[in-house]
Amino acid sequence: LFAGESDLLIGARHGAPLAIGFGEGETYLGSDALALAPFTDAITYLEEGDWAILTREGAEIRDIAGVVVTRPRQIIAAQAYRVDKGNHRHFMAKEIHEQPEVVGRTLAHYVDLAESRVALPEALPFNLAKLSRLTITACGTAYYAGLVAKYWFEKLARLPVEIDVASEARYREAPLDADGLTLVISQSGETADTLASLRYAKSQGQPTLAIVNVPTSTIAREASAVLPTLAGPEIGVASTKAFSCQLTVLLCLAIAAGRARGHLSLAEERHLVDALITVPGLMAEAVRQEGEIEGLAREIAKARDVLYLGRGTAYPMALEGALKLKEISYIHAEGYAAGELKHGPIALIDESVPVIVIAPHDAIFEKTVSNMQEVAARGGRIILVGDAKGAAQAGLETMATLTMPDLDPTVAPIVYAVPIQLIAYHTAVVMGKDVDQPRNLAKSVTVE
Numbered sequence: 001l002f003a004g005e006s007d008l009l010i011g012a013r014h015g016a017p018l019a020i021g022f023g024e025g026e027t028y029l030g031s032d033a034l035a036l037a038p039f040t041d042a043i044t045y046l047e048e049g050d051w052a053i054l055t056r057e058g059a060e061i062r063d064i065a066g067v068v069v070t071r072p073r074q075i076i077a078a079q080a081y082r083v084d085k086g087n088h089r090h091f092m093a094k095e096i097h098e099q100p101e102v103v104g105r106t107l108a109h110y111v112d113l114a115e116s117r118v119a120l121p122e123a124l125p126f127n128l129a130k131l132s133r134l135t136i137t138a139c140g141t142a143y144y145a146g147l148v149a150k151y152w153f154e155k156l157a158r159l160p161v162e163i164d165v166a167s168e169a170r171y172r173e174a175p176l177d178a179d180g181l182t183l184v185i186s187q188s189g190e191t192a193d194t195l196a197s198l199r200y201a202k203s204q205g206q207p208t209l210a211i212v213n214v215p216t217s218t219i220a221r222e223a224s225a226v227l228p229t230l231a232g233p234e235i236g237v238a239s240t241k242a243f244s245c246q247l248t249v250l251l252c253l254a255i256a257a258g259r260a261r262g263h264l265s266l267a268e269e270r271h272l273v274d275a276l277i278t279v280p281g282l283m284a285e286a287v288r289q290e291g292e293i294e295g296l297a298r299e300i301a302k303a304r305d306v307l308y309l310g311r312g313t314a315y316p317m318a319l320e321g322a323l324k325l326k327e328i329s330y331i332h333a334e335g336y337a338a339g340e341l342k343h344g345p346i347a348l349i350d351e352s353v354p355v356i357v358i359a360p361h362d363a364i365f366e367k368t369v370s371n372m373q374e375v376a377a378r379g380g381r382i383i384l385v386g387d388a389k390g391a392a393q394a395g396l397e398t399m400a401t402l403t404m405p406d407l408d409p410t411v412a413p414i415v416y417a418v419p420i421q422l423i424a425y426h427t428a429v430v431m432g433k434d435v436d437q438p439r440n441l442a443k444s445v446t447v448e
Contacts, residue, residue: 012051017190017218020044020052020059022073027054032190033076033216034233044071045216074216090435092236092328096421097287099241103414104280106230106245110252113277116270118256124225126207128157128260131181135174135206136163137197138185139445141239141323142246146185147316148413149250156264156272157257166193169200176204183209185250187234187242189217191445198222211249213242227253236436238328240421243320244283247414251276275408279415285405286418290426293419296383296400297426301329303354307345308335309375310358311368313413317358317420324424328438329431338371351379354399356423358416361390362409369394385419 002008011018011029021028021036021043029052030036036043046052049064050071063069088094112119134153136146143165150161164172166184170193176182182201186194189212198219201208210223213231220226229245255272258264264272300306306325308318318335325333336345338357349355355375359368365386372394375382381399384391391401402419404412428435 007055009054013046018046025056041076044073092425092435095236095241099244100280100284102231102241103244103248106248116273118252128257133180134159134161135182137166137169139166139191141243142185144316144320145246148313151313152254156254157261158263166197170196176206178205180206182206185211186219187213189214189219195219237441244414244417275411279411282405282407282415283418289402293422294426297430300354300427301430305353306333307355309338311338311364314358317413321420328435329428338368341371349378349380355380356383359386360409360412361387372396
């Protein structure tokens, strides 16, 4: 902005995303389509190093060398970016309750419902059958989605997986083979460290695949291929519906990889897809636990420390549960693999520490029960998140038991995301915290 120049605005993209919005006799500068949606549906994204001269009549874009360039103008669907809380107190509550709908919408994009088979929306520019290794990188909640997916890819597709947080992966200079694949996950598609990891993979000649919720984002534009989540705009800083949609897409991709690599039969694929098709209904059942969770939150709010435990795919869900609680309630929380309890964390347990155990009735459920017995013996207050069969088999006195619907253990992480999110949400509300905009946090981390 310049004094005395009311019809001039200059902006440049350096790291963080930047977009120009075009109206009639007006031009706007904003971070993305969501920010510009109230004013215009015509936008142009600047590339890294671009700078633009804006007037009310339009904009001239130049690249980092000062050469005038043309960037594509896109028309966004205005209704897709209209956001309000509806009948909910917070955006986070609304987004938790939207999950059955948006997961169903995402499934319809990736599954042939009539044939009970995975049908990816577009052909991928690499051969899943010939991949030597999958490298997954992401940040925060998206990283935990990737950690769940590691179990799925290795079990269903027998595909070796390496996963790292993007802030470390971008600097490790890890060797990446041309016959491998880098998979990046980001809600916004603008996460700085994830974008840098994507660019590193490209510099090493490895194909890249992005799972993003914003198909016009920088990561989506730069990746070799994109698998969009169809969660819709997510306003709450703590990710909820984007996470469950990421898990949905990742499981569909793992099933497709399993079929392509010859490790899943047609019958096994159909069994897994049938289980996936039940997920939206099961999530709706899980949401009905909200009244019980609200009462439980009043007790958790009194704690200074909370532990989350899980095994298998429930371990990343324990990490995600702890992250959710700490980021919006500011209670210190840690997630651990239940089998690691004896290797240190058990020293933290006493009668003042709630221990939230995520335990779907799967092949390793009995091992988790053994860990719960160790917690109970030391006076820990157990909150069990599991199904009725598992609760009966455990036979332990608990502070609370949140009974989840019976389901195929493979899809459990998607359904169990609901109570984990509701626990954090209601605990933060009871404590009077700003749930949608927790202190020190931003929705999209576009700088290091």
